[in-house]
Amino acid sequence: MRTVRLIAPLIAALCLALAPPARAQDGPALLVADEILVEGDSRLIATGNVEALQDGTRLQASRIVYDSTAETLQIDGPIRITDPQGNVLIADFATMDRALKNGLLTGARLVLDEQLQVASVEARRVGGRYTRLSRVAATSCQVCGTSAPLWQIRATRVVHDTEARQLYFDDAQVRVLDVPVFYLPRLRMPDPTLDRARGFMIPTIHTSTLLGFGVRVPYFIPLGDHQDVTLTPFLSPNTRTLELRYRRAFVHGDLEVTGAVSSDTLGSDAARGYLFARGLFDLPDDFKLDFDIKTASDESYLNDYGVTSQDRLESRLTVTRVRRDAFLQANLVHYQSLRVSEDNGTQPTIVSDARFERRWFPAWAGGGEWRFNATAHTHYRYSDLPIDGTDADTEIDGRDVARVNAEISWRDQWTLPMGLRAGASAHLWLDSFATRQDVTATPDIARATPGAAVELRWPLLRVGPAGGRTLLEPVVQLGWTGGTRPGNPNDESTRVEFDEANLLSLSRFPAADRREHGATLAAGLRWMHQAPTGWTAALTMGRVWREAADPDFSRSSGLMDTASDILLAGSFAHPVGLTISARGLLEENSRFSKAEARAGWSNARLDLGASYLLLVTDPDENRSKALSEWSFDGTYRFDRHWTALTEWRYDLADDRLDRVGLGLQYRNECVEVGLSASRRLASSTNLEPSTDFDLTVALKGFSTGGSGKEYRRTCTY
Template identity: 25%
Template structure:
């Protein structure tokens, strides 16, 4: 049996942790509000800075493991009168029940019913909750309470509100009658919700409003007889905020997603979408998670009778669709891993016409269709996969289909001074819808390496034999259906580490000098009778100096007799170990011509040494970096490629990126392609506490025009945010090597996106955030 414990004193005593207002009329909204300078450093997050302060809960450190209903009641006041079954308190009444705190001017406690009635300056506290009113009735057994003319604060949710009548039921749900609620800081009512009744479930993180209207600057802008919105980021069924935009490819574009939280392990998102010049599109995505089958995502989109597409392609079907299936799973004690990534569109123009969420989707030239299963053994990795692509360009043939491909790779632990076996085999069956040679390929390699490692350097000799054989279907270009090639390969990779203490700009630094030599030998075998299913010549970079092949894929076993020389130097802060600078340069010296080429008619490569390749990185501060690379051809005295990117993030969400990229196509690969030279600039720049501008430009120097540019402005206050974004880009219907910016068919498309966020409720226009992440390197949308 619980007892009522009464402690009566003759002077007003404040309970530990209760905040005292200097002005009692300021209300609950300001009672626990602390300006940024008064907030402890550990609690001064981005929301606190943006709002100029935050709500500090004086009971945030209370022990919540024991329910207050199981605790005794301790009451204090300046005077009291105890009668049979009741106790009356007047003058600075303070009541404690576990972690529950209550204060008032007057209180009457019913000892038998374990309830109380209070009047005057009532303050009821629990961790994360502050209620304030003129009069109240409280049931101590159930925690039920009702307050008139009340105000409230939800600390964790950063929300405050008022009510004519505020009731809390036994489940802890707050019922706000004829009230309002907002995320805004005290004395700031940029937006709020007024409702005849509000239900606030802090345990579920869900708010429901009846006969609700949203007001912006005290002006009603939206009404709904029923409105439900989240108070945290947990998943729940309901309407999501719409996406709204406009572009020259479709006109006004509005999508209103509906989310169905069907179960903890599966859900559904349906998004009807209206596109002014195309019609209605229906988009849906379903997700499912189960230990036996992994995580699944199945989605698609359908638009019936696309009006704009019918004008451009009258002879094609005007019903357009997209489907996708994605799966990832890990089974059998993490030994089996499965992956499915399958996408298919109704036509080659679907992505650039209808996927407006990012520029990357518009640039796609193919959709991947992949299924993969891996066995992850202690020493063996076995992979079985089927892969094909759907081309999204009329002038590009579909890649070969791998139906299927089986690979097995032995993975040694690489222990120094022990032999490491090399065993790899891969069987691939290639198919094609075009009139090209098809068939199967078996590639294998076997050998051993002997890694050696010391504190001052490393040495890794390797020897193996590589072999490839085919079983081709009949084709006029390949009279031999079973060509094969084998060749021995040997390499020695070694490097040394020299270091010394030095100073740089007055800082103690550890400087290293790291020379590296890599010798590679591989015998020559004639391979002009072999097809090219999945191989290509690799782009030359600094890392290419130390690769054992100059081809991707396994259709060519390259010949080599060469020595790579590389040199790297680093400057490392002696105090914190942070690398502040590195530079690398290297070159390959060839001792014989390279006769193995992809094409039958391509001549041998007879230059005596490679281009010079280099990399550089400079990190003088944690928020500033410069990275770059370059490839210079000493024979032509020209730069073949170079790129540099500088990023500056000084804090306060400021981002500045400046970049440059140049590439001169090698005549051995494509004689018709132009040089590409582009400059990049992107920024997200706060102008004041609330205003920001952002933008990005990809500028083609050979065409003297911007290829892609995006500009926007953002207003971000404590409780709402609005963005206006304008995007321009070229939509090239071909992907050929020449880009003629004077071509009248090369149109510059435009898009306008609007994003509005009412903080604490959510917002619409997420396409704007997606485009900003796509074009501004390092941009992450603020949580607050």
């Protein structure tokens, strides 16, 4: 028994030495066998269902012989070693030294992370760190019988570094269905247990009518555990491009920078490129810093290289603090327009604003909620012209504006007989405007504006015998805002949206440089239903009447006349995955001046979406012709492995196809193949139409290719 106690730790240590990246801690070892014999003073023999266990690592064999004179271990198979991470080493026979750092295994097969299989004629352990396998076939495909796997890597030798978790192949030959297709004298791949490994990632073959045929080959460089860089060269007959992505995780935030620099034949000889940077950080005293920086070298670069379809780039720096009864936010924004019809020198380019809001519920005031909010805002144009130059939008080219707005308000609600809900609010706005470089505007304006509103709701709820619930709620509001509009220019409230959110607002302008004045009456009806079977539906109708028309409302706002367009909004959702939402403004002639709709259907195999958008002509919004388009996107999963994707966008006003894309993806436990084609038809004079094709092939089972465990199959005989 003394000898057994001495050999047991050695057998358990054998598990740790042979298991590829084992990370076990020292602990009690256990040796179990049907029979244990001691021959003399130098040999111990364990036979029959031999198992050695330590810290989650298990060694299974049919026979183990320890010779203390030669200080060797002889293990008869079948041998199976499983570590806590799920890595498995299988062999027919093994001979190891007493230190368990060196030895020879025949008929060895290594299975890493239940994915990658590395089979060899023999394996040799060296220094307790390396496993050297000879005449190797490696694959992550399910191998059934004698049939060849979909892909495999044949090599004369493979070295597995258990500490660095890397695989080094000599004379590597990539085979598809056992047909050689590629040869590399040296190949290094991270094993699937390594999350971040330096090296090349999945390449993408890309061809387009603008850039020609090219290949993107990302190279990943980890910089410690908290940051990394990915460099992606893209070479084609028409461009030489280097793409960059930098990521860093801080204790209190994250940073990501992406960009590219290109030398191509599409424009001038100067270098082109873009730079995006995003970050979010926690600051002391509950503050948060959020920034999103975007810039491009020219108007067409992002479209030419398929980076984004945005035609205005917004760079923003924001500091925010949100507490239960207080809100504080400061923004600094820079705009870069990529539209050919806009001049960055005459557009509001640099914008800053700060906002503070606080609410109280004082007992001495007899109930209700008191609010105070203040906003400071400025926007700056690069132009110095105090008049309208050559811009088509008829705005003053160099107008710069600063304003300070404050509001003190009180509001409360009561429940009346028969379930009626009444509410009242009182407001006082204090505004100050400063306008510079505009000969048509008063330089400095200050005003105080009072306002009040009362509203009445009658929520009616019905519960059906089967559990269905229906809510019907009519609402009416009478509002009043005093004073008249001062002479400050309309620089911010040129695009007004009339929807459910501002139906009961005293002012529906998006910014405080404009307010509605006079008396208004708003009425609406809300209906909601929840069926026992799970489907839900909602409908909202509303309209606004005012004593005088407001000339600062455009036609498509729906608020231009004394009686507004009728607001209609509805939604529907069904447990089968069907969702529908729509919103529109209905004119007196029963035509929509503005409408949008979205429908979707999603289940285990299908994900479809369709959208529709309508905007009528509106000179006040620089829209000389109507905008009407629909778009469609969908994903359909034919079976477990095949998936099809598509997207379409059609311009109904111009009767032309704006964008179309098709994609096909195949994925199993060892490979992922993606093929896509897209056609972009640009209407702007600074954008060129293009057709793009992309092909991506990823070998699963390695760290660079990702996991394919969820697609693992079983063999049928």
